[in-house]
Amino acid sequence: MLLSVNNMEFSYKDMKILKGIDFTVEEGDFVSILGINGSGKSTLLKCINKILNYESGSISLNDEDIKNIDNFKIAQKIAYVPQKFSVERSTVFDAILLGRRPYITWNVSEKDIEITKNMMKLLNINSYALRYINELSGGELQKVVLARALVQDPEILLLDEPTSDLDLKNQYDVMNLLKTIAKDKKITPIIVLHDINLALRYSNKFILLKDGKVFSCGGEDIINVNTIKEVYGIDAYVKDINGIKTVIPKPY
Numbered sequence: 054m055l056l057s058v059n060n061m062e063f064s065y066k067d068m069k070i071l072k073g074i075d076f077t078v079e080e081g082d083f084v085s086i087l088g089i090n091g092s093g094k095s096t097l098l099k100c101i102n103k104i105l106n107y108e109s110g111s112i113s114l115n116d117e118d119i120k121n122i123d124n125f126k127i128a129q130k131i132a133y134v135p136q137k138f139s140v141e142r143s144t145v146f147d148a149i150l151l152g153r154r155p156y157i158t159w160n161v162s163e164k165d166i167e168i169t170k171n172m173m174k175l176l177n178i179n180s181y182a183l184r185y186i187n188e189l190s191g192g193e194l195q196k197v198v199l200a201r202a203l204v205q206d207p208e209i210l211l212l213d214e215p216t217s218d219l220d221l222k223n224q225y226d227v228m229n230l231l232k233t234i235a236k237d238k239k240i241t242p243i244i245v246l247h248d249i250n251l252a253l254r255y256s257n258k259f260i261l262l263k264d265g266k267v268f269s270c271g272g273e274d275i276i277n278v279n280t281i282k283e284v285y286g287i288d289a290y291v292k293d294i295n296g297i298k299t300v301i302p303k304p305y
C-alpha cells in the first residue's frame with residue numbers, strides 16, 4: 054500500500070485535532086480531502102509530510118512507518134504545497150529549481166535544469182522565468198509552487214487548496230495538467246479542496262473529515278445529499294449534469 058494511515062491521532066498542545074484517522078491510498082489514486090474550516094485537513098497533510106509528528110496510531114509509506122524514514126528520503130517521496138507559503142526574493146527559475154534539492158548532492162546537474170525548464174513549459178510559465186516570485190500575482194505564484202513540487206518528482210504530492218488563487222479557467226487548466234502529469238510520472242496527488250465540484254471532476258477517492266475524524270471515505274458515491282448535510286450542515290441538490298456529478302447548495 055502506498056500510504057496507510059491507521060488510527061492516527063495528533064494534538065496541538067492539549068487540544069486534540071485528529072482523533073483516530075484511518076484511510077489508505079493506492080498508487081494511481083487521485084484523492085480529495087474535504088471538510089469544513091478547522092476540521093483538520095491541513096494538520097493531516099502536515100502529519101503525512103512529517104512537518105508535525107503524530108502522537109499515536111501510525112502512518113506508513115510503502116508499508117514503512119514514516120517515523121523510520123529520514124527527512125531527506127521523505128522529501129524524495131512526498132512533496133507538499135502548503136496553503137500559505139512565504140515568498141523569498143528569487144527568480145521563478147531558481148524557485149522551481151529548488152524543488153530538485155532532495156536530489157542535488159554537490160552541484161546542480163544538467164538533468165535538474167532540464168527538468169525545471171520542461172516543467173515551466175508544461176505549466177506555461179516559462180515566459181516569466183526571470184521574474185522575481187515576490188512580484189507575481191497570487192495565481193502566477195500558485196503555479197510556480199506547484200511546478201516546484203512537481204520537479205521534486207515525488208511518489209505522493211500533497212496540495213493544500215492549490216487552486217484557491219486561480220481564476221476559473223486556470224483552475225481547470227491546472228487540474229487537467231496535474232491529472233496528466235500525475236499519470237505520466239506516477240505521482241499520486243492528495244489534495245485538500247473546498248470546491249466539491251472540482252474534487253468530483255478529478256478525484257476517484259474522497260476523504261470527508263468531520264471534527265478530526267474520517268466521516269466517510271470512498272468513491273464518488275460517498276458524496277451525496279446526506280453526507281453533504283452531515284459534513285457541511287447544508288441542504289444541497291446532488292445532480293448529474295452531462296454525466297458529471299454536481300453539488301448545488303439549496304438557497305437558505
Ligand SMILES: Nc1ncnc2c1ncn2[C@@H]1O[C@H](COP(=O)(O)OP(=O)(O)OP(=O)(O)O)[C@@H](O)[C@H]1O
Nearest residue numbers: 065068070088089090091092093094095096097136
Ligand atoms: N499551530 C497551531 N497551533 C494550535 N492550533 C492550531 C494550529 N494550527 C491549526 N490549529 C487548529 O487546529 C484545528 C485544525 O486546523 P487545520 O488548519 O488543520 O484545519 P483545516 O481543516 O485545514 O481548516 P481550513 O479549511 O480553514 O484551512 C483548528 O481548530 C485550528 O485552529
